[in-house]
Amino acid sequence: MVIFVFMLSFTEENYLKALFRLTQENSDEEAGTNELAANLGVKPATATDMLKRLKEKKLIDYEKYGKITLTNTGKKSALKIIRKHRLWETFLYEKLDFSWDEVHEVAEQLEHIQSEKLLVQLDKFLGFPQFDPHGDPIPDKNGKMPLLKAMLLSEVIVNKRYKLVGVCNHSTAFLQFLNKTSLTINNSIEVKEIQAFDKSMTVLINNKNQTILSNEVTQNLLVMLIG
Amino acid sequence: MVIFVFMLSFTEENYLKALFRLTQENSDEEAGTNELAANLGVKPATATDMLKRLKEKKLIDYEKYGKITLTNTGKKSALKIIRKHRLWETFLYEKLDFSWDEVHEVAEQLEHIQSEKLLVQLDKFLGFPQFDPHGDPIPDKNGKMPLLKAMLLSEVIVNKRYKLVGVCNHSTAFLQFLNKTSLTINNSIEVKEIQAFDKSMTVLINNKNQTILSNEVTQNLLVMLIG
């Protein structure tokens, strides 16, 4: 006996998730049709159609030619999908030996599985993690995000030990580069020297590997002071 | 860069799985349109349409008004889906504390996740299980099914110890009944007495709980001799 409280299709879920991301980034909490379409890899016409449906279902506020915002219900739904996505990423990384750059694609599929019990038990099985393998916060069952008091590696002080807790750039290229440099989550980083002219840093990773990181890289790494 | 070797839709996968089950049951390895439709909860007309598509894709052999059989490719695809289904059931049961009767519904969704690595790693994580929580065999990566040398509880001898290794009836009602009677997989069963007139059995479960099981029940339980 399945109860349809409010069933969203696979596609509707993806639109909501994209809208959540865009409205967060845009700081004014608004998003536009073209932007949304580009983000999902569909044509603007397609997005317009879907926006009408999402409005019908009271998941977004939206008027013709106007900006799009999520309603509270919409936000809650989006946060639940993000919660599922990040819990699955954690599972794949911690239990199934997936690497940083491999987890996203599979989690994109797993996040649409519908089962309250699965969600609750998976969370428990993983030990109620607060951050996913990229250091992104996992919303709790009420949609509340934990705060990570981290700073950018590009802004830290020389000769103190930090640990890597997250990344700002989630591209496969970047993540694969980090793997090669043994810059994995939780590894320690100590800044030895900063070049004034290009802000590149000489860093010691895990007390063994010394490397030089460009400012492009250090601007995308989140770290926390150890001890 | 995703390579589309031969992508099956969610629905096509479900048709293949149903066809596999039906052709196995029917022993002549054939299935009919109505039977298939009934099994999937769709109208025969819908099934006819899909059968044409599956034939196009060389997954089934089928002529108008004729019987349906799976091709080798079709069988392989079906076995892969069954493998995924049963591995996920095992995961839910063993790792996430799902009960016997809860695993199926969620595994129906999880079996459609597309990722070779996920399949390989899940199998490894679970310790390469050969049987799922209902005692059903899990096909290996080549589609080969392990053999379970078990017998029906209704056919065993009095005063020997057996363990429960599987069920023939997978209905939620039956599984929930077994739960209540503490008849879980791997529990020991000893037949104390058999009533001649109705073949009901007085059994001792796990050396503690004595109960009477009707022939309807004992005919649906698979057991193996211990020691």
Add this chain to the structure above:
DNA sequence: TATAATAGTTAGATTAATCTAACAAATAAA
């Protein structure tokens, strides 16, 4: 402020998966 550029919508078509209603073939029964 008129116009060019950008952003967004509408209309009409397509594909996958489903339905109903009407029809056709195969099989069983009288």
Add this chain to the structure above:
DNA sequence: TTTATTTGTTAGATTAATCTAACTATTATA
């Protein structure tokens, strides 16, 4: 062997999600 029953198919429609092409609004710029 004719007829009734069961089984399976076709035609035409529907819904969700997408597209292209043409159109309309809004915004930026000269």
